[in-house]
Amino acid sequence: MTAELLRDLIDIPERVHAGDFVLTLNKGVTQESTVRDYVATPQLARCFDDALGLIQSAVEGRASRAAYLDGSFGSGKSHFMAMLHAILRGDPEARGKAGLVDVVASMTSGWRAASSCWCRTT
Numbered sequence: 001m002t003a004e005l006l007r008d009l010i011d012i013p014e015r016v017h018a019g020d021f022v023l024t025l026n027k028g029v030t031q032e033s034t035v036r037d038y039v040a041t042p043q044l045a046r047c048f049d050d051a052l053g054l055i056q057s058a059v060e061g062r063a064s065r066a067a068y069l070d071g072s073f074g075s076g077k078s079h080f081m082a083m084l085h086a087i088l089r090g091d092p093e094a095r096g097k098a099g100l101v102d103v104v105a106s107m108t109s110g111w112r113a114a115s116s117c118w119c120r121t122t
Contacts, residue, residue, distance in 0.1 A: 034082045035083065035097065038083050039099075040098065040099030040100045041099065042099070047080065048080075048100055048103050048104075049103045051084055052103065052107035053107065083097075
């Protein structure tokens, strides 16, 4: 068995700055890496369940709903919103993301008839 160094397995930058991992939401919703690299933890799955439940109640009740997304700098608010956008626009990779499949399936099964009003992008 050969002992490999971590730097031989993954790319480790020599310097990292605070803004290097910031996702600008308007760019994040168009980058394939946003969905590809997203890791859905059990806690995030519960948050997506809450968010999709709020959206489902708005769609079914044909009413506006609002929510407040709170978190410290770098906690993943923009990544969360970019993933939510991808799920709502029907992105197959986002809907099939490990950890989110069951949440997405349970919330979106009844939305097919109302799919044209889930997520409108301008």
